[in-house]
Amino acid sequence: MTQHNDPVVSADVLIRFADWMVRAVVVVVLLFAYLAWVERDPVAALPAGGAVLVAVSAWHRVTQAPEPKAARAAGPAPVSIADVDRMTCRELQLLVASLLRRDDVGGVHAPTSRVDLSSEVLGHTPTGRTVLVRCHRDAPRRRLGAAAVQRFLDDTLGVRATDLPVLVTTGRFTRSALALGESRGLVLLDRTQLATWLTGRPTRLTPHLGA
Known part of the structure; x- marks a missing residue:
């Protein structure tokens, strides 16, 4: 962990x-x-x-109720990265779920997590590829290293196989983490990418959602 x-x-x-x-x-x-x-x-x-x-x-x-249906249908309200920094782990998870729905990812659900400070969101692209997004609630200056990326890879490519693994952090990634993620086909979104995603502009994830 x-x-x-x-x-x-x-x-x-x-x-x-x-x-x-x-x-x-x-x-x-x-x-x-x-x-x-x-x-x-x-x-x-x-x-x-x-x-x-x-x-x-x-x-x-x-x-423990998830997002209201009306909120899911309306999509995410305008949120800044500063707002994200004040969110709990569960709120970050629900925000990511709403962003995926906005980007036409289907079957999105965000299981309640009570133990870990990371949480996951599941769904599938319009072409049927499975998506698993792990959300890390981290300090803005914290850097996730290659070890955290490897743990996620072990989960998603091993026991919990998925077509499109995505790792999101409200902090940043080390160079070794970015290199490992790129070599293994993992989409990594740090706080800069997350801030871009909030505005609706393309991120590293965007090209994969239509595939």
């Missing part, structure tokens, strides 16, 4: 952790309250417990 020392990224991890801690506390409190109620009045507690379970499930679905 790529190591991140960006304080903004660290804050993103803390936000995720705090979110799960709040959820855990709420569930534990509800559980103990329910058990106490069951002891006093099991007949009334059973339907009430079912209602609480439905409410908790709905809460989870709402808070």
Whole structure:
């Protein structure tokens, strides 16, 4: 796993952790309250417990919901690279998904990632080629090296075979990373390329989307 020392990224991890801690506390409190109620009045507690379970499930679905359909249909709102630097990992993932949809990539979906600080977006080009984009939320001055590129290649060309592997970073790539990516047919988009992509202008990815 790529190591991140960006304080903004660290804050993103803390936000995720705090979110799960709040959820855990709420569930534990509800559980103990329910058990106490069951002891006093099991007949009334059973339907009430079912209602609480439905409410908790709905809460989870709402808070983890992907982009609204209206937002997907309308495409991405104007975003600058400065806006991207303030995004969480999940927000970056959804932004990349919306950019792919704008560029006519079909079947785009962005599975929720809770563990890693990189996330992936999947889809296929109009000609049916599979696309896998891994998004790295990095500090602007951070440089991803050849090791990170090799790990991605091992994933996409090994266990998770894909026709068009794309690696996006909000930071930059080292020269060795760029050389390795070019030699292995990997599309690398750094923050400069990402800023260009946001405006709708051609990037290194553009020629591959129509192929």
